[in-house]
Amino acid sequence: MKHITHKIKMIAAMGMMMLTQFVSAELVVIVNEKSPIDNLSKKEISNLYLGKQFEFKGAELIPIDQIEGDENRVLFYKQIVGKSPSQLTLYWSKRVYTGKGNPPKEYFNDDEIVSIVANNVNLVGYVDSDSVKNGVKVIYTSVD
Amino acid sequence: MGNKANCVALLAFTCSFSTGAVYAVSTAELEKVIKQQEKRIELLERRQKGTINAVKANRGLINHASDRLRINGFFSGGVAEMDGASGLTYSPGKITEDYSTRSVAKLGLQFTFQVSDTMDLNTQLVSRGVGDYNLETEWAYLSYEYSKKLTFRIGRQRIPYYLLSEYLDVGYAYPWVRTPMEMYSVPVSSSDGVGALYDFRVGEWNLSWQGLIGATNGYNPSFELDFELDKSWSSVFFAERGSWTFRLGYSRSHFKATSFDPSGLADNVIAGNNASIELNNTLAGQNSLLYTEQTIEPLTGSEPHLRSRYQSFSFSYDDGKLLVLGEISNLRLKGLHFPGGDGGYLTIGYRFGKWMPHATAARFYSDSYHDNFINAHAEFYEAVQQKANIALAGLDSGIDTLEGNIGAFPDIQTCTLACTADQRSTLNSLLIQLSGAQEQRDNLFNAIKGLNQLSVNTRLVKQQQSSYTLGITYDINPRVKAKIDVAFYENFGIEEMLVFDESSLSFVTQEILGSSRFATAGGPGSGDKNTTIYSFAIDAVF
Numbered sequence: 001m002k003h004i005t006h007k008i009k010m011i012a013a014m015g016m017m018m019l020t021q022f023v024s025a026e027l028v029v030i031v032n033e034k035s036p037i038d039n040l041s042k043k044e045i046s047n048l049y050l051g052k053q054f055e056f057k058g059a060e061l062i063p064i065d066q067i068e069g070d071e072n073r074v075l076f077y078k079q080i081v082g083k084s085p086s087q088l089t090l091y092w093s094k095r096v097y098t099g100k101g102n103p104p105k106e107y108f109n110d111d112e113i114v115s116i117v118a119n120n121v122n123l124v125g126y127v128d129s130d131s132v133k134n135g136v137k138v139i140y141t142s143v144d
Numbered sequence: 145m146g147n148k149a150n151c152v153a154l155l156a157f158t159c160s161f162s163t164g165a166v167y168a169v170s171t172a173e174l175e176k177v178i179k180q181q182e183k184r185i186e187l188l189e190r191r192q193k194g195t196i197n198a199v200k201a202n203r204g205l206i207n208h209a210s211d212r213l214r215i216n217g218f219f220s221g222g223v224a225e226m227d228g229a230s231g232l233t234y235s236p237g238k239i240t241e242d243y244s245t246r247s248v249a250k251l252g253l254q255f256t257f258q259v260s261d262t263m264d265l266n267t268q269l270v271s272r273g274v275g276d277y278n279l280e281t282e283w284a285y286l287s288y289e290y291s292k293k294l295t296f297r298i299g300r301q302r303i304p305y306y307l308l309s310e311y312l313d314v315g316y317a318y319p320w321v322r323t324p325m326e327m328y329s330v331p332v333s334s335s336d337g338v339g340a341l342y343d344f345r346v347g348e349w350n351l352s353w354q355g356l357i358g359a360t361n362g363y364n365p366s367f368e369l370d371f372e373l374d375k376s377w378s379s380v381f382f383a384e385r386g387s388w389t390f391r392l393g394y395s396r397s398h399f400k401a402t403s404f405d406p407s408g409l410a411d412n413v414i415a416g417n418n419a420s421i422e423l424n425n426t427l428a429g430q431n432s433l434l435y436t437e438q439t440i441e442p443l444t445g446s447e448p449h450l451r452s453r454y455q456s457f458s459f460s461y462d463d464g465k466l467l468v469l470g471e472i473s474n475l476r477l478k479g480l481h482f483p484g485g486d487g488g489y490l491t492i493g494y495r496f497g498k499w500m501p502h503a504t505a506a507r508f509y510s511d512s513y514h515d516n517f518i519n520a521h522a523e524f525y526e527a528v529q530q531k532a533n534i535a536l537a538g539l540d541s542g543i544d545t546l547e548g549n550i551g552a553f554p555d556i557q558t559c560t561l562a563c564t565a566d567q568r569s570t571l572n573s574l575l576i577q578l579s580g581a582q583e584q585r586d587n588l589f590n591a592i593k594g595l596n597q598l599s600v601n602t603r604l605v606k607q608q609q610s611s612y613t614l615g616i617t618y619d620i621n622p623r624v625k626a627k628i629d630v631a632f633y634e635n636f637g638i639e640e641m642l643v644f645d646e647s648s649l650s651f652v653t654q655e656i657l658g659s660s661r662f663a664t665a666g667g668p669g670s671g672d673k674n675t676t677i678y679s680f681a682i683d684a685v686f
Contacts, residue, residue: 052350085622093685096216097311
């Protein structure tokens with residue numbers, strides 16, 4: 001009987017492990033902890049990343065991006081901006097070739113993005129929620 | 145990292161409840177394995193960090209330069225072919241009935257060099273198959289960001305004629321292999337000057353205004369002339385909201401022909417036009433039976449009153465699945481025979497994953513303003529022909545009379561011996577008169593033929609056509625697309641006109657196939673009533 005109880009507890013623990021891993025896969029949008037911005041809507045983030053709007057509540061924001069081909073980048077643009085990688089290329093090729101702006105600068109990974117955002121009050125990035133460290137704050141959490 | 149630590153904690157928690165020896169062993173083993181794994185992960189992470197730091201250090205060295213210089217590029221390659229044996233060619237696109245790769249080939253490089261926080265230097269170099277692969281500078285401007293909303297540009301930049309003006313050469317950015325020729329037909333695309341861009345937001349709308357003042361020059365392949373556009377200005381208003389974009393554009397310019405291809409269309413039309421006015425003056429005594437008397441102006445192609453005006457309205461809808469594009473435009477060139485008029489198209493596409501089938505209907509016709517100008521000139525040439533034809537009949541009867549008078553004399557050899565001196569001198573003067581009259585008649589006859597050609601060609605300056613295009617695009621990867629288009633062109637119209645019949649010396653009414661954007665190999669009115677262009681392209685941006 002004890003064995004069975006133990007087994008159940010094991011399974012429950014495993015389940016929680018899986019749950020923890022599942023929850024950790026969410027994307028968060030971060031800014032410098034000193035930024036006056038505490039939250040942005042999905043639409044505002046989309047506008048920011050598409051270069052349509054840089055001023056929010058009186059503060060100027062500059063988006064930075066994950067590197068092209070990154071899984072979280074694909075997820076971010078699908079969930080928040082509503083564009084596939086091809087559509088994103090199309091969008092930016094139109095902007096770039098009208099001289100109306102360039103896509104956000106790309107960085108290699110979450111660590112790099114977190115440390116850069118922590119050092120600049122204007123920057124906005126998106127990372128895995130597990131990568132969030134001191135110096136940055138979450139202004140949007142993506143829900144699947 | 146965080147969740148791995150959690151897992152271990154959870155496992156330890158479960159293990160503390162365990163009393164069974166078998167499980168104790170297994171959990172202990174499990175813990176050991178996990179600890180080993182953790183150590184390996186730590187090691188790998190340390191290595192990764194080392195790599196990142198090394199990369200960062202290297203990037204630090206190149207950052208300064210790479211941040212200041214941005215390079216973008218685009219490429220198109222493929223083939224296009226026109227329906228065989230139609231007798232038509234599309235010269236601006238270098239498309240004939242033989243398959244051609246140069247009609248599609250394009251390579252462009254764009255460099256943006258950040259001069260300071262507020263200044264960029266932008267250069268776009270494009271090499272096109274239709275331009276014999278010569279490298280052309282489409283952009284070369286300094287951009288100055290006065291504020292987040294207002295930017296100035298000085299130098300060579302795109303003239304904002306169309307919705308797709310700025311990325312005309314970036315095939316990746318539009319669904320067809322080439323932009324619809326009914327709309328995209330102005331033979332210049334860039335101008336030297338000063339421009340301004342003003343961006344602002346009103347509620348959910350992203351609005352912008354673009355202005356450009358400048359001058360440029362170009363070559364019109366269907367008119368066969370080099371021209372200059374100066375004192376040009378453009379004003380464009382953009383509005384964007386969600387999936388919608390609207391655009392309203394207006395451009396004005398002074399037009400001046402700088403040189404004509406010898407015996408090219410413009411050269412012939414201008415020379416013919418002016419010759420017709422001269423002939424009309426010498427035939428002042430005659431009256432045309434055809435039209436009420438009207439006058440036209442001599443042409444030089446560079447009169448100060450030549451003005452061009454271009455206006456357009458465009459919209460697009462793109463929600464990621466459904467794509468709708470529509471544009472209409474009107475081009476007016478005041479003071480020259482020119483097929484200015486209304487052009488436009490409507491495109492609908494729908495994305496199914498990587499595939500996007502699309503359909504386009506397009507139409508162009510020279511409008512009543514240009515048709516009236518062209519018709520008035522053609523009618524003048526026809527009226528002069530009529531007068532000349534009456535004069536010709538007069539000359540013919542004069543020649544008949546002279547020949548009758550000469551017939552009363554023996555021929556000139558016989559007369560040399562048999563005639564009196566008076567008779568000889570009369571005969572001589574009659575013969576001189578006859579050869580003069582015959583020469584005059586021949587000249588007039590040739591003038592009538594030339595004028596007739598001129599009036600036929602003038603009427604055929606008017607253009608019209610419709611087209612229907614079906615195509616599909618496929619995303620090979622996020623930066624490369626493949627495209628196939630089949631475009632059917634028809635509705636070139638019928639021109640009714642008077643054609644001089646040399647044998648009967650009279651004018652007969654004929655119906656001739658009207659002109660389109662296509663050149664006819666066999667001269668005016670020849671070629672098929674319709675044609676099809678098949679195109680394939682690979683487009684990339686990088």
